[in-house]
Amino acid sequence: MSLFAPKGEWLSEPGLRLFWQPHFLTQTLADQYLQTLQQLAWQQGEITLYGKTYQEPRLSIYCGDEGAHYSYSQKNMQPRPWHPLLLSLKDLLSQQFNAPFNAVLCNYYRNGQDGMGWHSDDEPELGPSPTIASLSFGATRRFVLRSKHDHTQKRSFHLNHGSLLLMAGDTQQHWQHAVPKTQTAITSRINLTFRTINPR
Numbered sequence: 001m002s003l004f005a006p007k008g009e010w011l012s013e014p015g016l017r018l019f020w021q022p023h024f025l026t027q028t029l030a031d032q033y034l035q036t037l038q039q040l041a042w043q044q045g046e047i048t049l050y051g052k053t054y055q056e057p058r059l060s061i062y063c064g065d066e067g068a069h070y071s072y073s074q075k076n077m078q079p080r081p082w083h084p085l086l087l088s089l090k091d092l093l094s095q096q097f098n099a100p101f102n103a104v105l106c107n108y109y110r111n112g113q114d115g116m117g118w119h120s121d122d123e124p125e126l127g128p129s130p131t132i133a134s135l136s137f138g139a140t141r142r143f144v145l146r147s148k149h150d151h152t153q154k155r156s157f158h159l160n161h162g163s164l165l166l167m168a169g170d171t172q173q174h175w176q177h178a179v180p181k182t183q184t185a186i187t188s189r190i191n192l193t194f195r196t197i198n199p200r
C-alpha cells in the first residue's frame with residue numbers, strides 16, 4: 001500500500017515557498033498514527049514573557065537526536081529520544097524532501113481554546129532558510145500565514161487529518177504563521193513539525 005495519496009503542489013512566490021499535500025497519508029494510516037500519538041507523554045509547557053510565567057495553551061513534546069537542543073521563547077529544550085513512529089516519519093520526510101531532519105516538535109491542541117500565536121520559526125539554530133515539515137492529525141484547524149511586511153497579506157490553509165504542509169526557502173524571514181483559537185466546538189488535533197537543528 002502506498003503511503004502517498006494524490007500528489008501535492010509547490011506554492012512559490014517571492015519570499016514564500018510552501019508545499020501542500022492535503023492527503024499525504026491515507027485515512028487508515030492517519031487514524032492509526034493518531035491513536036499512537038495520543039499516547040505520547042504530553043506536557044504543558046510554560047513560557048516566561050517580561051518576567052511573567054504563563055502556561056502554554058497546548059501540550060507539547062520535543063523529540064530528536066541527542067544534541068539537537070532547541071531554544072525558543074527563552075526555553076532551552078532538550079530532546080527526548082525518538083519514539084519509533086516519529087523516527088519512521090522523520091526518515092520518510094527526510095528522504096522525500098532531501099532534508100536532514102533531526103528533531104520534531106509535537107503539539108497537542110486539546111480543543112478550540114488551544115492554539116499558537118503569531119511567530120516565525122526563525123531561531124538561530126534553524127539557520128536562515130529552514131525546511132520545516134508539518135503533519136497534522138485529528139481535527140482540522142486553520143493555519144494562517146501573514147507577511148511581516150504587510151499584515152494584510154495573508155494565506156490560509158485548513159490543515160486536515162493526514163495533511164502535510166512544508167515551509168521552505170525564505171518563508172520564515174518574510175512570513176509569520178499562527179493557529180488561531182476558535183469558538184467552534186472541535187475535538188483535539190496533533191501537529192508534528194520536523195526540523196533540522198544545527199549545532200551551535
Ligand SMILES: O=C(O)CCC(=O)C(=O)O
Nearest residue numbers: 105107121143179191193
Ligand atoms: O500546529 C501547527 O500547525 C503549527 C505549529 C507551529 O507553528 C510550530 O510548532 O512552530
Ligand SMILES: [Fe+2]
Nearest residue numbers: 119120121177
Ligand atoms: Fe511555527
